[in-house]
Amino acid sequence: MNYIKKMIALNRRQYLEHRQFYGLLALAIASLLFLLFFITWHWRESFSGGVGNGIFLIGLFGGGAAFSACLYQELRHPAKTIWLLGIIASAGQKIMLWIIYAVFLYGLGYTVIFYLIEALFFSMASGSQSATMKANVFSNGFYSFYLVFVNFQLWLLVGSLAFRKGALIKTLLLMVLYFIIAATGNVVLMKAMTGENSITSSLPFNYFQFIHDGENIYVYLPASIQALINVSYNFLLPLFLSYIAYLKFTEKEI
């Protein structure tokens, strides 16, 4: 069986064994989105613009984590792991299929569901502010969250292969911990480097903000370095994470 045929066979397996879950998850996500649209529309005076984008992100990342939890469930049960490892395909093919499902198929499927629900909801709930409440995912660089989502899903994959128990929770907690440490650590680092004590916030590899004469001043990295970091973060990091996942999978023991 050649590479393509094997990938098709693996895909058939992945789909047929989990199709019930995929259907239920799609239904759950659609219901959640509908509820969130309803809440933000009903109390629309309490929300500022761009609510639709916020809802989009909640579903993208929350649903993505739930989807990953199902996708990697075979790694949590020894009997299922034995079965998975015994399937006649290379470790690379099995990892590749997971990435296709967790990143691309989920991302695509979720976007379609989101826009369908949004269109359905706002066809029923019309009002003066409904136009401003709609999501605008593909403008103003907002789509870059898709790239963050790729890394997020790949971290979950690596976490599922690294931890034997409670992999999803542990990985999510580690990600939160990383952001807390990175953000506060960056403030401390910037203070030490610049001698400026009024730095109030920062984002690692991006910017820091300080107060000068009562004004918020933002200091960004030079554009060329920022571009380099963006390439590393959005393209090289996913490749590294995929390779780490592959290596972890080849080392997987029962």
Next chain:
Amino acid sequence: MIVIKDLTYGYHSRDTLFQELNLTLPPGRVYGLLGKNGAGKSSLIKNMAGLVFPQKGSCTINGLEARHRRPEFLAQLYFIPEECELPPVTIPVFLRIYSVFYRCFDETSFYEYLRIFNVPEKCQLHKLSFGQKKKIHIAFALAANTDVLIMDEPTNGLDIPSKTEFREIIARTRRYDKITIMSTHQVKDLDGLIDSVIIIDQGRVLLAADKEEIGQKLSFSAKRAGDDTIIYGIDAPGGRMTVSRNTGAETSTLDLELLFNAAIYNPSGIRAVFQTQ
């Protein structure tokens, strides 16, 4: 052929279960891997299947290293674990998914084995009992026709009629040029099914021999105590049953349970006869 060379394995680096273990299993035989609970049977067959990795040494099937789990290696092997899980699909869907991976899969045989096992063909696999799941695994494994078939405690979870059906199926399946390994601590279940016996205890191979060799070197019979050829004996309702050195051309029927007990309780006696490590 399975070749285990200088295999050192342990759950932790300090605590080794096997120390430089060597074993060669030629094709065309059914091997019974026997040992007490915790003797290391499962660890040994998991090493063979590439599910755990040795600290030192190697384990190869037809020249392919198990720990690499290359597709060519996986295509030669079917491993049935002690605890079986099946996906939430029906039997036809299960076949549609998995049979394509096995080049020599025989669908007719698969359904025939299911009929012998009395497994309903229209059912959701994940809703079946433990024993039924195991039967489907066994039927699929035999139909897959891989060069090596490894079964870890195959009769665990099977009721008495199912054990009989299992014996019937294994006896009917003639895997002439292939290797079948059945690991169990329930020695009686394999009586009459196997061609070769491997007994391990505390990480050591106490005995690895064909039934013919065992018949030539050992005798299973009722003997009085005091005979210096006796390696092991136990009082039974019909008299004292013994395993003794076969000094002449004595023929006797292999009693697997008696042999197992002899290897466990008098390992040096058995090793002396078979000149194992």
